[in-house]
Amino acid sequence: xxxxxxxxxxxxxxxxxxxxxxxxxxxxxxxxxxxxxxxxxxxxxxxxxxxxxxxxxxxxxxxxxxxxxxxxxxxxxxxxxxxxxxxxxxxxxxxxxxxxxxxxxxxxxxxxxxxxxxxxxxxxxxxxxxxxxxxxxxxxxxxxxxxxxxxxxxxxxxxxxxxxxxxxxxxxxxxxxxxxxxxxxxxxxxxxxxxxxxxxxxxxxxxxxxxxxxxxxxxxxxxxxxxxxxxxxxxxxxxxxxxxxxxxxxxxxxxxxxxxxxxxxxxxxxxxxxxxxxxxxxxxxxxxxxxxxxxxxxxxxxxxxxxxxxxxxxxxxxxxxxxxxxxxxxxxxxxxxxxxxxxxxxxxxxxxxxxxxxxxxxxxxxxxxxxxxxxxxxxxxxxxxxxx
Numbered sequence: 001x002x003x004x005x006x007x008x009x010x011x012x013x014x015x016x017x018x019x020x021x022x023x024x025x026x027x028x029x030x031x032x033x034x035x036x037x038x039x040x041x042x043x044x045x046x047x048x049x050x051x052x053x054x055x056x057x058x059x060x061x062x063x064x065x066x067x068x069x070x071x072x073x074x075x076x077x078x079x080x081x082x083x084x085x086x087x088x089x090x091x092x093x094x095x096x097x098x099x100x101x102x103x104x105x106x107x108x109x110x111x112x113x114x115x116x117x118x119x120x121x122x123x124x125x126x127x128x129x130x131x132x133x134x135x136x137x138x139x140x141x142x143x144x145x146x147x148x149x150x151x152x153x154x155x156x157x158x159x160x161x162x163x164x165x166x167x168x169x170x171x172x173x174x175x176x177x178x179x180x181x182x183x184x185x186x187x188x189x190x191x192x193x194x195x196x197x198x199x200x201x202x203x204x205x206x207x208x209x210x211x212x213x214x215x216x217x218x219x220x221x222x223x224x225x226x227x228x229x230x231x232x233x234x235x236x237x238x239x240x241x242x243x244x245x246x247x248x249x250x251x252x253x254x255x256x257x258x259x260x261x262x263x264x265x266x267x268x269x270x271x272x273x274x275x276x277x278x279x280x281x282x283x284x285x286x287x288x289x290x291x292x293x294x295x296x297x298x299x300x301x302x303x304x305x306x307x308x309x310x311x312x313x314x315x316x317x318x319x320x321x322x323x324x325x326x327x328x329x330x331x332x333x334x335x336x337x338x339x340x341x342x343x344x345x346x347x348x349x350x351x352x353x354x355x356x357x358x359x360x361x362x363x364x365x366x367x368x369x370x371x372x373x374x375x376x377x378x379x380x381x382x383x384x385x386x387x388x
Contacts (some may be wrong), residue, residue, distance in 0.1 A: 003182045010144040010173035011036035013105045013180055014080070014166070017148035018052075019044045020188035024075035024195070027055035027066035031085035034108040035172040038080055060085040060261055064092040064356050071163075072202025072210055076152065078103065082170060083110035084322045086124040090131075096163045097132025097226060099210055102155035103163050103324075106148065107131075109271065109322075110170040111357045119358025120170040122270060122322040123375050125299075126331045134164035134233055135300040139256075139274045142177040144168040146250060149183070152192050153240045159232040160200065167299075169272040171358065180181060183248065191247055203380035230301035237298050254303035256295045263292030266311060266347075268336050269320040270295060274363060281367040291370045296335075304339035311340050314347040316373035320366075320384070322355045327380070348373075354384035 008016070014037050018026070026045075029036040045054040053075075060081050071077040081089060086107060096103065112123040127137060134155060138144040147166045155164040159177040168174060183191075199208045214222060238254060245251040258278050267277055274295040284291045294310050296303060311317050318338075321330025328334075333351035338357055340346045350368060355361045365384060372378040 003184060005179050005181050005265050007177050008141065008177050008180050009036065009177050010138070010141045010168045011108065011175070012040050013141050013145040013182075014148045015040035015044070016182060017188070017189070018078055019050055020183070020185040021076070021149070021152065021192050022050045022189065023052050023078045025053045025055070025067065025070035027057055027063045027076045027077075028079050029057050029060045029063045029081070029085065031060065031082050032082045033110060034082040034085070034106065035127065036174065037106055037108070056074050060088040061092060064089040064096065067103050067105075068092060068096050068099065071103040072099060072200075073202045074197040076156075076195035076307070077101075078105070080106040080108070082108040083118075083124045084113055086128060087112060090128065091116070093128055093131035093133060093260075095211075098222070100161040100229075101163060102152070102161050104148070104151040104155055105163065105165050107165045107167045108170045110176045110227055116184055117357040118170075118220040120172050121356050122167075125165065125167050126323040126325070128165070129300055129331060132162060134160070134162050134230075134298075135298060136164065136166055136174060136298050137270045137295070138166070138168045139272055139295065141173055141176070142180045142250070143181065144173055145180055146244065146252070149188055149192060150240050150252075151246050152195070153243075154233060154237050156195060157232075158198060160229050160236055162226065162229050162233065167271065171295060172272045186268065187247065191244070192266045233301050234298070234303055252297060253306075254296070254298045255305065255306040255310055258293050260292030260294060260310060262290055264290040264315045265318070265370050266291070266314050266316075267293045267318045267320060267366070267369050268295070268332065270322065270332060271297065271380050273320060273322065273355070273366070276361065276363060277366050280363045280370070284364065284370055286368060289370065289374060302335050302339065304342075307336060307339040308342050311336070311347055316348045316378065318350045318352055318369040318373060318378065320352045320354055320369065324353050324356060350378045350380060350382060352382045352384050
């Protein structure tokens with residue numbers, strides 16, 4: 001069912017997953033560090049290796065507009081973007097979720113401008129987190145590939161029907177070459193399955209209205225349906241993870257934990273930092289310190305119950321946001337705190353801002369998150385590696 005291991009970067013891995021799925025439509029506009037995805041996929045289109053209709057638009061806004069129209073018409077649709085490209089799509093993000101089109105979009109996470117910065121942080125994803133899109137994060141290239149295969153199964157489920165972002169850290173994963181085990185193309189197509197749209201616009205025998213004016217009489221109800229779909233996505237995602245585990249042996253969870261069962265202190269992060277933090281945890285464990293790290297793999301919908309279970313009984317929890325929310329707390333920090341309020345005793349929570357604009361966070365830097373908590377030096381809000 002699987003090929004031999006290959007060396008590949010994250011962007012090319014996503015393009016490979018798309019090739020194996022053979023979607024109906026891909027509309028995209030290039031932007032660093034996402035460009036490789038659509039470049040590689042356009043090669044597959046040009047070489048006749050897929051049957052996809054590839055549309056190179058004049059902007060990201062137009063790309064997502066084309067994708068929404070294609071998905072509404074009944075086509076399995078993919079796209080990709082990053083940073084200000086995602087920002088340029090912003091008007092259409094809520095339209096995609098509001099119209100319930102289950103397209104998938106790879107987001108190569110990159111800082112927002114200004115000043116201009118092409119490197120990784122999570123500003124683009126965090127600025128879009130409340131637009132009604134499902135969001136999943138990858139720790140490494142293998143997961144970026146796997147997430148791209150699982151995403152359509154989750155987004156297209158009849159109880160979900162929402163668009164989905166598959167997030168991977170810009171340059172750290174998009175351009176880094178890692179070892180990856182791809183699946184056989186037949187296995188991918190069989191796993192993803194045939195796309196069966198619920199209400200395709202091209203089904204002229206069963207006409208539906210899309211994009212109608214929705215005033216106070218029904219707007220609330222329609223927005224609440226998105227909330228219900230998000231709730232359903234938690235259950236659907238777990239089912240898809242289990243099926244993917246049976247196929248590949250790679251087991252995924254809504255919330256990933258590492259050495260957390262007996263941990264007294266825990267860190268929480270997203271993306272590639274999870275892998276670096278594991279090394280920090282191992283080194284501190286060797287010194288006798290009971291520490292662990294957690295990553296919510298599925299960020300939207302937020303698996304609040306699983307998060308609460310993971311942090312229960314900890315003496316301290318440090319939440320690392322690769323994004324700064326000026327004038328407020330980091331969004332991941334807020335989510336972890338809110339998820340923990342169901343507990344009888346909420347652990348002490350510490351919010352860290354780190355890694356903005358690609359600033360490197362090394363193992364020794366990340367270890368201070370734990371040592372500050374253990375030594376009573378951690379403050380409610382912290383800035384890791386701010387100074388040059």
